[in-house]
Amino acid sequence: MTAVDETTGTKEFGRSRLRKEDARLITGRTRWTDNIVLPGMLHLAMVRSPVAHGTVSSIDTSAARSSPGVVGVWTGPELAGSEVGLPCAWPITPDMKAPTHPAVAQGTVRFAGEIVAVIAARSAAAARDAADQVVVDYDDLPVVLDMEAALADGSPLVHPDLGTNENATWIFDSAGAGTGTDVEGVIESARSDADSIVVERRYRQQRLVPAFMEPRSTVVDPTGEQFSVWSATQVPHFVKIFMALVSGVSESKIRVIAPDVGGGFGGKLQFTPEELITFLVARLLGKPVKYTETRTESIQAAHHGRDQIQKLTLTAKRDGTVTGLKVELLADMGAYLGLVTPGVPILGAFMFNSIYKFPAYKFVCTNVFTNKTWTDAYRGAGRPEATFAIERLMDTLAHELGMDPLAVREKNWIRNDEFPFTTVAGMTYDSGNYEAATSRAVELFDYEGLRREQAERRARRDPVQLGIGISTFTEMCGLAPSRVLGALSYVGGGWEAAAIRMLPTGKVEVLTGASGHGQGHETAFSQIVADQLGVPFEDVEVLHGDTQVTPRGLDTYGSRSLVVGGIAITKAAEKVLEKAKPIAAHLLEASVDDLEFADGKFTVKGTDKSKALAEIAFAVFDAHNMPDGVEPSIDADATFDPDNFSFPHGTHLCAMDVDTETGETTIRKYVCVDDIGTVVNPLIVEGQVHGGLAQGIAQAMFEDARHDESGTLTTATFVDYTLPTAADLPHFDTDRTVSPATSNSLGVKGVGEAGTIASTPAVVNAVVDALRPWGIDDVEMPMTSQRVWKSVQGREFDPSVGARDSRDGDHEAAPGNGAPLWGAGESGGAQ
Amino acid sequence: MGTRRISVTVDGVAYSDDVEPRTLLVHYLRERLGKTGTVVGCDTSNCGACTVHLDGRSVKSCAVLAVQVDGGEVTTIEGLASGGELHPVQKAFHEHHALQCGFCTPGMIMQACDLLKDNPNPSEQQIREGIEGNLCRCTGYQNIVRAIEAAARAGAEAPAGAGGGAA
Numbered sequence: 001m002t003a004v005d006e007t008t009g010t011k012e013f014g015r016s017r018l019r020k021e022d023a024r025l026i027t028g029r030t031r032w033t034d035n036i037v038l039p040g041m042l043h044l045a046m047v048r049s050p051v052a053h054g055t056v057s058s059i060d061t062s063a064a065r066s067s068p069g070v071v072g073v074w075t076g077p078e079l080a081g082s083e084v085g086l087p088c089a090w091p092i093t094p095d096m097k098a099p100t101h102p103a104v105a106q107g108t109v110r111f112a113g114e115i116v117a118v119i120a121a122r123s124a125a126a127a128r129d130a131a132d133q134v135v136v137d138y139d140d141l142p143v144v145l146d147m148e149a150a151l152a153d154g155s156p157l158v159h160p161d162l163g164t165n166e167n168a169t170w171i172f173d174s175a176g177a178g179t180g181t182d183v184e185g186v187i188e189s190a191r192s193d194a195d196s197i198v199v200e201r202r203y204r205q206q207r208l209v210p211a212f213m214e215p216r217s218t219v220v221d222p223t224g225e226q227f228s229v230w231s232a233t234q235v236p237h238f239v240k241i242f243m244a245l246v247s248g249v250s251e252s253k254i255r256v257i258a259p260d261v262g263g264g265f266g267g268k269l270q271f272t273p274e275e276l277i278t279f280l281v282a283r284l285l286g287k288p289v290k291y292t293e294t295r296t297e298s299i300q301a302a303h304h305g306r307d308q309i310q311k312l313t314l315t316a317k318r319d320g321t322v323t324g325l326k327v328e329l330l331a332d333m334g335a336y337l338g339l340v341t342p343g344v345p346i347l348g349a350f351m352f353n354s355i356y357k358f359p360a361y362k363f364v365c366t367n368v369f370t371n372k373t374w375t376d377a378y379r380g381a382g383r384p385e386a387t388f389a390i391e392r393l394m395d396t397l398a399h400e401l402g403m404d405p406l407a408v409r410e411k412n413w414i415r416n417d418e419f420p421f422t423t424v425a426g427m428t429y430d431s432g433n434y435e436a437a438t439s440r441a442v443e444l445f446d447y448e449g450l451r452r453e454q455a456e457r458r459a460r461r462d463p464v465q466l467g468i469g470i471s472t473f474t475e476m477c478g479l480a481p482s483r484v485l486g487a488l489s490y491v492g493g494g495w496e497a498a499a500i501r502m503l504p505t506g507k508v509e510v511l512t513g514a515s516g517h518g519q520g521h522e523t524a525f526s527q528i529v530a531d532q533l534g535v536p537f538e539d540v541e542v543l544h545g546d547t548q549v550t551p552r553g554l555d556t557y558g559s560r561s562l563v564v565g566g567i568a569i570t571k572a573a574e575k576v577l578e579k580a581k582p583i584a585a586h587l588l589e590a591s592v593d594d595l596e597f598a599d600g601k602f603t604v605k606g607t608d609k610s611k612a613l614a615e616i617a618f619a620v621f622d623a624h625n626m627p628d629g630v631e632p633s634i635d636a637d638a639t640f641d642p643d644n645f646s647f648p649h650g651t652h653l654c655a656m657d658v659d660t661e662t663g664e665t666t667i668r669k670y671v672c673v674d675d676i677g678t679v680v681n682p683l684i685v686e687g688q689v690h691g692g693l694a695q696g697i698a699q700a701m702f703e704d705a706r707h708d709e710s711g712t713l714t715t716a717t718f719v720d721y722t723l724p725t726a727a728d729l730p731h732f733d734t735d736r737t738v739s740p741a742t743s744n745s746l747g748v749k750g751v752g753e754a755g756t757i758a759s760t761p762a763v764v765n766a767v768v769d770a771l772r773p774w775g776i777d778d779v780e781m782p783m784t785s786q787r788v789w790k791s792v793q794g795r796e797f798d799p800s801v802g803a804r805d806s807r808d809g810d811h812e813a814a815p816g817n818g819a820p821l822w823g824a825g826e827s828g829g830a831q
Numbered sequence: 832m833g834t835r836r837i838s839v840t841v842d843g844v845a846y847s848d849d850v851e852p853r854t855l856l857v858h859y860l861r862e863r864l865g866k867t868g869t870v871v872g873c874d875t876s877n878c879g880a881c882t883v884h885l886d887g888r889s890v891k892s893c894a895v896l897a898v899q900v901d902g903g904e905v906t907t908i909e910g911l912a913s914g915g916e917l918h919p920v921q922k923a924f925h926e927h928h929a930l931q932c933g934f935c936t937p938g939m940i941m942q943a944c945d946l947l948k949d950n951p952n953p954s955e956q957q958i959r960e961g962i963e964g965n966l967c968r969c970t971g972y973q974n975i976v977r978a979i980e981a982a983a984r985a986g987a988e989a990p991a992g993a994g995g996g997a998a
Contacts, residue, residue: 022925025933026917026940028868028908035867125851125858213872213880213934213968262870262934263968295873518932518969683928687970691931694971718877718966726959726972755971 012527012537013746016683019523020542024260031259033217033232038288041219042071044278045127046291047117047134048301049109052145052371052711053156054138056107056116063133064119069126072285073134074118076104081280082118086273086336087242089491090343092367096168099159099369101336103273103280109138110158110335111373112712113300115273120281120289143711147309147330147368158335158369167333167342167367172349172425174361180424183313183360186324190315196323199314199397205385206781207307207332207705209299209721210378214262216302217292218275220282227282229256231275234264235555236515238339238492240547242271243279258545261517265695266377267302268517269557270338274301299716304705305378307332308345308385314393320401320408324360325424327352327389331367334374340381341374342367343490347382347476350425354390355434355474355649356412361424371711377557379695379756383475391471391761392768392778399772399802405765406438406447409472420742427476429647430742434472437673437737441651444733445671450655458773458799463661466668467770469654471762477750478646479558495641496560497552498568500529500576502634504621506614508533508540510572513553514565515545519752520684521561525569527680528746532573533613534600552639559646559750562680567744568640575636577613583634584611586627587619644743646750650674652758656766660774663789665701665767667730672758674734677741677749685751689734692755698724699756700763704782772802837901841866842910850897856890857881859897860907868909868937872966879965882938883907889945891938891964908937911944919987920944920979929978931969939965943979947987955980 024030061073076082082104091098105116117134121127142156149155150165158165174180190196219230227249233239236256244251261268274291282289293302311328331345349363380387394412398405414421416433423429442448447468454466479485480494499511510529514521526540543549556565577597584602585592588609595602603610611619616634619625623632655669672689679685702722706715715721740747760781767783768776774795779787834849841864848863860866860883869892872880876894883892884906892905911918920943923929930936939962946953946961953961958979959972967975 018925019928021933022930025930025936026908026921026924027912028866028937030868030870030933032867032870032934034871035861211968213878213932213966214870215872261932263932265968295875295878520931687928687931687974690971690973691969692971695968717875718873719875723966723968725963725966726976727956727963729959729972731955731976732971732973 012530013680017523017527017681019520021522032214032262033219033230033259034292036219036230038221041288041290042120042122043124043127044281044289044291045119045131046115047131049114049116050112051109051138051140052112053141053143054109057137057139059117060135061117064130067130067133069122070119070130072120076102076106079104079118079280081247082277084246087271088337088341090340091489092170092342092346093168096342097162097164098337099162103276111371113373118277143371145370145372145707145711147332147370150368150370158371165369167369169366170346172363174424177426179426181360183324183326183362186360187313187315187326195318197316197318197400199393199400201312201393201396203310203389203392204780205306205308208305208378208699208703209705210265210267210305211723212263212265212267215293215295215298218278219290220278221288222282222286226253226255230259232261232268233258234268234517234557236545236547237513237553237555239271239275246276247279255548258515264517265379266381266557269377270303296716299721300713301373303338303376304373305375306385307375310389312389312393314397316397318401320403320411322356322358322412325353325358327363329365331365332375333367333369334372336374338374338376341376344377344381348386350427350476351383351386352390353424355414355472357414358424372707380753384757384760387473387757388761395765405470430644431739432647432649433675433737433739434649437675438472438651440735440737441653441671441673444735445653461797464657464659465770467656467658467766469762469766469769471652471758473758474647474649475757476645476647477559477753478563478642479560480645481643482641495639496554496565496568497639498572499637500572500635502576502617504618506617508535510540510542510569511550512542512544512565512569513550514556514561516556519561524680524684525566528566528569529573532570559752562748563646563744563750564640564642568638570745571638571640572636575638576634579634579636580613580616582627582630583616583619587611646741648676648749648751648754650758652762654762654766656770658767658770658788660792663785665783665788670730671733673737674754675737675739676751678738678747686734688751689755690732692753693732693759694724694729696756696759697763700760700781700783702782773797773799835898837898839900840904842907852898854897855893856895856897856900857892860892866907866909869907870934879942880935880938882941884941889942908940919985920982923978923982927974927978927981929974935965935967939967939975947983952983
């Protein structure tokens with residue numbers, strides 16, 4: 001792909017415009033929150049608990065208080081307002097158990113990293129020096145880290161006042177919902193039906209750290225009429241509302257600004273203890289206060305993602321037709337609930353069935369408290385877990401039946417002529433073309449050629465085996481129709497707001513409630529508006545991330561910025577033109593019915609008489625000659641609430657070399673063909689896909705938030721929490737097919753999370769595929785060299801295992817061809 | 832706490848300051864000089880976001896004490912462009928969409944300059960290994976690699992001076 005920066009042509013939509021936002025970022029002219037310095041500003045440091053569960057028997061803060069430059073030291077009970085619980089906005093069931101979540105521990109700590117005291121000092125270094133001098137004694141309480149142990153009788157309780165470690169159990173049953181039949185009955189009959197197969201597996205979704213590159217930082221300035229809060233957040237509007245609700249300060253007295261924000265990936269979709277503490281201290285002292293976390297603090301105490309145990313039962317006919325899917329999940333909440341913690345696994349409930357036509361489906365999720373950092377949204381949030389499970393299962397089913405894994409998918413997926421299609425989970429997919437995306441991916445990948453090579457290397461028992469992994473994913477994003485969120489008991493809506501201000505000089509300010517942090521909003525939104533209003537791309541300025549500039553907004557997450565926020569902008573632009581038209585007619589002494597708008601100007605049909613939008617913008621500014629009764633403004637606001645989610649899809653293929661003598665895995669080829677509907681800016685889309693792939697591959701191969709038995713996070717630095725480097729990742733071959741969304745006027749679908757959701761199972765499937773001759777059916781993530789190497793130790797190589805029918809061949813099951821894998825997920829899989 | 836006087840040239844300007852011996856170069860740059868283009872991404876010298884040039888070579892400024900640069904010459908991302916012209920590596924990062932959130936970008940660009948100085952015509956694998964000490968969470972590195980390849984083609988290394996090279 002070559003970056004295009006043509007200066008000719010007026011059409012912006014679909015053009016690889018280079019990003020407007022780059023100019024500052026490549027020259028260091030940036031405003032990260034930690035860069036902000038205000039007169040008299042004080043700095044905070046946190047004292048955090050090293051124990052995962054305990055009561056604070058004593059805290060001696062005397063040395064810290066007399067440390068040079070220290071202005072204040074507060075324990076939990078001493079910092080008024082820190083005891084008020086932080087909010088959870090998603091009570092998934094009426095009887096959900098929600099613990100109080102204090103910003104500073106009020107005598108008991110429940111995960112290692114929880115804040116027990118706060119220092120304010122004249123410099124960050126002085127604050128940290130003082131924090132080191134706080135002496136805290138803890139009486140250890142029993143720690144529970146494992147979800148199954150936490151649910152067992154007699155388990156230590158994370159919150160004794162709740163009487164249980166179970167947060168909630170949430171169920172979707174297609175029989176009850178009327179979207180399918182009873183899966184329990186289907187499974188029962190399949191077990192005794194010689195023509196059916198029951199595939200039961202247990203998969204582990206390890207715990208991950210979002211690991212945005214910019215550590216979180218908050219500055220609060222209480223010296224104006226309003227509190228000004230700068231924060232490294234994805235959700236300034238959420239922070240404003242929750243800061244008001246929790247602190248008791250009027251919402252109208254709080255302004256929240258997300259300046260340059262260095263990545264989020266869901267990890268900054270939060271209202272944090274640190275934000276509240278900074279606010280409380282600033283309010284108390286009447287001085288500007290800053291808190292910036294260290295990387296270790298970020299990994300320990302910013303919310304984590306994933307962490308599920310998945311028990312799955314899939315039934316199918318022996319010709320490969322799926323008949324039922326039952327999903328039983330345990331989801332680790334950690335010690336507390338964040339903004340959407342309990343709802344994250346529920347976002348997966350509608351996606352386990354994916355692109356396949358299951359007639360029966362049931363989803364049961366039990367959320368569990370443990371003595372770990374709380375979990376919450378991380379890129380994909382619930383949907384990567386679902387996609388992983390179903391795509392691992394489809395490969396497994398194919399293997400069990402001796403079918404090609406692409407063939408078994410094709411047999412079951414929704415055909416292009418079946419859209420719109422209402423799934424067994426009750427979602428209506430508006431558009432898609434799984435055939436086209438798969439066909440293109442197969443071609444780019446040289447699927448048949450690689451299968452031949454695989455067979456050849458298997459036959460000669462090459463120590464470096466080739467595995468081919470497939471993921472034909474879809475996901476639901478563009479969060480979200482407000483009424484659906486309401487039906488799911490989420491307390492907020494899913495609309496997005498926009499405004500357009502036409503400046504007297506003809507320049508355009510676009511205000512969006514979607515607050516970007518690397519996605520390229522300024523560029524993509526400028527392209528949309530430039531086309532719609534017929535103004536130059538350069539004349540459009542996109543403003544966001546400041547609640548005083550964009551009072552209404554629901555921020556950025558869930559691949560929603562374009563499909564919700566972008567559509568709101570188009571609605572506002574439509575209104576600008578509607579308002580401008582009668583003024584243009586008046587100025588042109590013509591009837592509105594005789595006007596047409598094109599290329600940025602209103603023209604009287606059949607004449608050369610016209611008024612440019614810029615002229616009308618000036619005419620309403622001087623307002624000397626307005627039609628009677630028309631207000632002198634063509635500015636407009638709009639709010640868009642989508643009718644449906646967005647359903648991007650795609651086919652991802654991974655070829656993996658697996659050295660069975662060392663366990664080393666090397667991605668040899670990665671091809672993905674994504675269908676995200678129409679595309680505003682291909683350059684930006686491709687970047688989103690690349691980054692998404694990196695994070696999904698990282699889950700499969702590299703990343704793992706691990707705890708020791710006492711609950712200490714042993715991966716709390718970038719030495720131990722191993723983000724992939726450039727040398728760890730391959731070149732990605734990406735392409736697209738286009739099935740325009742029918743749920744919005746631009747035909748666009750979300751792309752922010754797609755790569756992450758799709759790639760993890762493709763990579764794991766590839767490694768497992770390589771190891772099939774050893775009877776391997778699963779390798780737990782991350783698939784380290786050690787795990788891969790261990791998995792084949794003491795096992796016999798059988799080159800006939802893993803041989804399959806060709807993609808176009810007879811799909812009848814070949815009994816005896818598949819390995820006797822029942823239970824291999826436990827005994828045969830590398831753990 | 833005692834201090835020590837250092838004299839250092841940063842982005843072409845001579846400074847003389849009293850610093851605590853424990854002060855890291857990155858903190859000196861950010862907090863004393865206001866060179867906030869250089870950022871802190873970790874506390875273990877893994878992420879490379881703070882990479883600057885010291886006497887013409889890339890260093891992670893979180894792994895260098897300010898007192899160690901006494902008498903030295905430092906170039907940060909803010910001093911890389913010259914005469915209103917972007918450095919070819921900066922330009923290539925823009926033209927190849929090699930950044931998203933942009934937090935790792937200053938360090939990544941400074942490291943890329945150093946890499947090209949050592950090896951003006953690196954292979955893709957050499958580029959990937961050459962920026963292994965710099966983490967990016969947004970891009971999957973593909974466009975960063977492309978940008979560095981493009982900068983190499985444009986001869987980014989050619990006029991590199993002691994300060995890291997202004998085109």
